[in-house]
Amino acid sequence: MKCSHPFVAVSFMFLSLLATDSLNAKPLDQGQQDAAAQNGHDEEKPVGPVIKDGEAQIADAFKDSDRWIRHDLWVETDFDSDGDEKLDRMHVDVTRPYQTEYEGLKVAVVYVSSPYFAGTAPGTDFFWNPRQEIGQKPTQRTVGPEVKRESNRLVISKRHTSDWVPRGFAVVHSSSPGTGLSDGCPTIGGKNESLAPKAVIDWLCGRAKGFTSVDGDDEVKAFWSTRKVGMTGTSYNGTIPLAAATTGVDGLEAIVPVAPNTSYYHYYRSNGLVRAPGGYQGEDIDVLYDYIHSGNPDRDEFCDCKVRDEEMAKGMARDTGDYNEFWAGRDYLNQLDDVKAAVLMSHGFNDWNVMPEHSYRIYDALNKNGVPTQIYYHQDGHGGPPPLTMINRWFTHYLLGIDNGVEKDAKAWIVREGDKPDKPTAYDDYPNPEASPIALYLSGNSPKRGNLSLDRKAGGGKEKLIDNFSFSGESLSQAETTEHRLMYVTPELKDSVHLSGLASLKIRMASSKPAANLSAWIVSLPWDESKNAKITDNIITRGWADPQNHRSLTEGEPLVPGQFYELSFDFQPDDQVIAKGQQIGLMIFSSDRNFTLQPEPGTELTIDLDTTQLTLPIVGGESQIRKCL
Template sequence: MAVTGRPWRGGIAVLAATALAVLAASPQAVAADEPPTIVVSDGVTQPVFGYSDAIRERLFIDSTFDSDNDGLRDIIAFDVMRPKATADGLKVPVVMDASPYYTTLCRGNDSECKVDLDGDGLLDKWPLWYDNYFVPRGYAVILLDMVGTGNSTGCPTTNANQDNLSAKQAINWLNGRATARNAAGEVVKADWHNGKSGMIGKSYDGSLAMATAVTGVQGLTTIVPIGGPSEYYDYVRSNGVVTRGNSYVSYLANVVTNPERRDYCKPVRDALGAADGDEHGDYTAFWNERSYVKKVPKQSASVLLYHGINDDNVRADHMSKYWYALAENDIPRKLWISQEGHVDPFDSRRAVWVDTLHRWFDFWLQGVANGIMDEPRLDIERAADVWETHADWPIPGKVDTEVFLQPATSGAGGLGLVPTAKPATGRFQDSRTQSQNTMINNPGVVQPHRLAFLSEPLTAPLHISGTPTMQIRASADQTDTNFGVILVDYGTDERVAHRASGEGIITLDTQDCWGESSATDDACYRQTVKRVATADTELVTKGIMDAQNRQSIRVAVPLVPGESYNFSWPLLPEDYVFKPGHRIGVIVVASYPQYSSQADTTAANIAVNLKSSKIVLPVVGGTAAAHAAGL
């Protein structure tokens, strides 16, 4: 249940339990007459500390903000678990997962919530596996309730400053720059902390890790964002087009708020809905506050980044834009790209992920020289459970390569490395109801609401790695329209079924265990396998834009009917190999209902100047590789 007041102030019942709970002691591989220390063997820390006897606390920090405008600073609550040996002088780092979900949607594929079974104010069930695995290896684990959620006060603001600064309060406390108290109001110090902390989390939790890192807060050494939004405008918009409407920001704030506080927080949500700009989709200061990419120059924490390239919830441009900014600022980094959708690597490549994360935290937080930063920067899944490593991403040798739209002699147009020799125009009409399947299927058949362009069957593999861009010259007979493009692989193959139930995985009834267990919290989780399917086509990537935002996503400029303009917009990033015998397809549309929540309402007739229109593909090997593949 959420704490609705201030736990240590008058009128609030003090929890009966002490803020420390030390359960029955278990054997420990540290001699009693020697200072406790971690044990490193085979290049990693070993599980020599107990789990059942670990120290458990719930603490509260006065924040620096007032999200619910009640005149009082919000209180941020967090739960701590640390080895018993920290009471005897062991200094440990922290692994923190800050989340808004612990008491609502819960966490992980097993949907685990925070649970206090006996009502003593301390957790008996800890979501996720980080505590079970890392506490016995000499780490503390913190699960922090984002502002307005769980036991924290205030109201969620969906990635605004109050959300973004929630975890920073705990980092400051760990490093002696803030005061934390237990439920009885007693000051508690982190005298057991070694000065280094890491943050990890999937989705919203991953965004909170990035948000904390880009504040530049001292003591945050590394972060591990998993499928997290890095640019919230791109989560609900795309180049001026609203992709999630109906005040989505306000909607999500309601979802993560504990039910008993939703009425109380309604004024905050109403203010979010009034400021989000659903009516136009342009970029405003509202979104600038929710951008982490722009703030990367302030960041010093290293990054282990994970993203499903086919994630249609938190789309892959959140990964790419953040990754590009990390590279520009020379932040130490590694990247995993999987073929799944919105899936945690623990449920995609479990054993290798646990080993990698263990070595990552050991290196950055415990100072173990295990060579992880000497390994290739990129791990990428090429097909189901088939992984490759590369020096970096995009793959070295990638060259942006122009592929021109060719006029149709019958059916689909063509694709080539030189523009058409003669002027040619492709015409189609906006359709607000055309489905994605209709757009993609039967590319050789002329349809009134799209333009289709097909390469000849490829004679060699063609590998793209990075962010494609669509560039067209076109006119419309209305003052506004949208533009969309889909890059398609036409060729039969077995692929990860990322659009099916489970987003590419099947959850099994069997379990395996990762770490130590207690009487109330086991370390066992359901196993998964990849969901694969054979299909004749694959939607490789896509992109949309509002034609009125052709100059800037900040300003909309109406079209002059009949006048031609240059339009350029990015597709979602990709890393994909088109196989020999397959054909590359480029589908140009206007409204794209399965990508945007607000289809264009103009029903414009559109004319595309093919001689001046092209798609720019990030081809590994550039024009030479494209020639070799038969383009």
């Protein structure tokens, strides 16, 4: 869940900010501007955002960055997370049009908070070693180098200022607890990471105090704020808007989380299995703590001891992978009751870092709760915001109060294969309402490829595989013959197949050892070996599970070697069109080298094909799949 951020230092103007009772100027739509021009009163028209076609436009009055007002402050929270017996203060910067200082203009706010603004830890030598047996106590990891705070600069970030200040908004940034010049301890999803942005929003709405220094008494007031706030950000920066929204804070009207981590359990575990985010093998929540902890060095010892070495070491249960109270407290799905901000979520279907389930599970729940929601999915990897015009319509409606009909737009926007990110296709919802679950059955031919079909009586029997993490999932899926995976494929498709939603696997299996990894991929074959092909082009979706958790996610149990167990789990959500002439394949294997722990090779898994089935969400349902197979 790592992000790169441009850190460009600029000088600040230090201002003595005084409260004012001046009225907020109303946004002008294009008709009002034209009428004012025809009447010869351009110079007298009220200053405010310019609206055209339901979107805030870049306006001459706001686009000169040399005239923007920039300043920083510290907002006082209502918690003390670093144990110094003082309420933590969050470091905040503000960039706003000069009219807010000299002409009485009040503006809405686009707010971004991050743990990354002050830099992150160097090196990769402090990860957990994944070479261990399943279910065993992990070896002690090496604690890596501390974060070297990049500077004590007062400009936290310039991100998003060029998009929104010229359109008549203020842009606000803050460093999250225990990072940059903010007080507190990083907790990686703990309660203070929700309450910190809430405090900043409370300050923007006149309910919390801001000060010119981290320990001073000189107050700063947000007299220029309309008390309408929107939040956005990518990855961890996209998590924080959701965290703030779960507090139900008044004034937070809309959020646009991009590839947000909505559950740290789902980031570091999968159905009871210890499973790393893609690209960060061996990482766990305590590693992420060390990666971002750039705050006050005087409080490092307290934070390291209390948060990392006590709370995290006890709660993360790396030996079992079980879901527990520690993880439940860092799962925002459990905290949605108070969310009232409108939510536009964005994610990539090939994001194997913060996987696409993170946005889907929240979107689905908020949709059912009646919260205004839309979702934008693309076919690429980590990151990727919605087109600016979508975000603009969202903020223009919910922050400026313009009736542009955005709440009546399509619920789901999906960038189809080969299309540009700013040309998504509109759908009534996600998953596609026309998709229905279709069961496919397995017949064996191990160690070669078996068959995947609609025939309930297909083949059956039992087949074995031998675990060996030395082989990557990509190489196993391309192999014609291997004992290290089982592969079942459909005939060549006679027509394209549109998958939309959650595929699932119901499996009956036995292990030769008391614990084992279980991994499954759905792939499109043959493998595309063309020059411009991406590895993910052939990986439709993936899933992982711990057979020890076949009864309960919160309490695993050792397997009896040779005894069969039934379990079911979902793959990552997807929306993909599989082309005519391709084959859909189900690959079952044990250790997934780039994601799971890596035990000594040799564990045998036996799959009972008679009671194992793959369910695919197919647009057009059974009639469509029968035309294709």
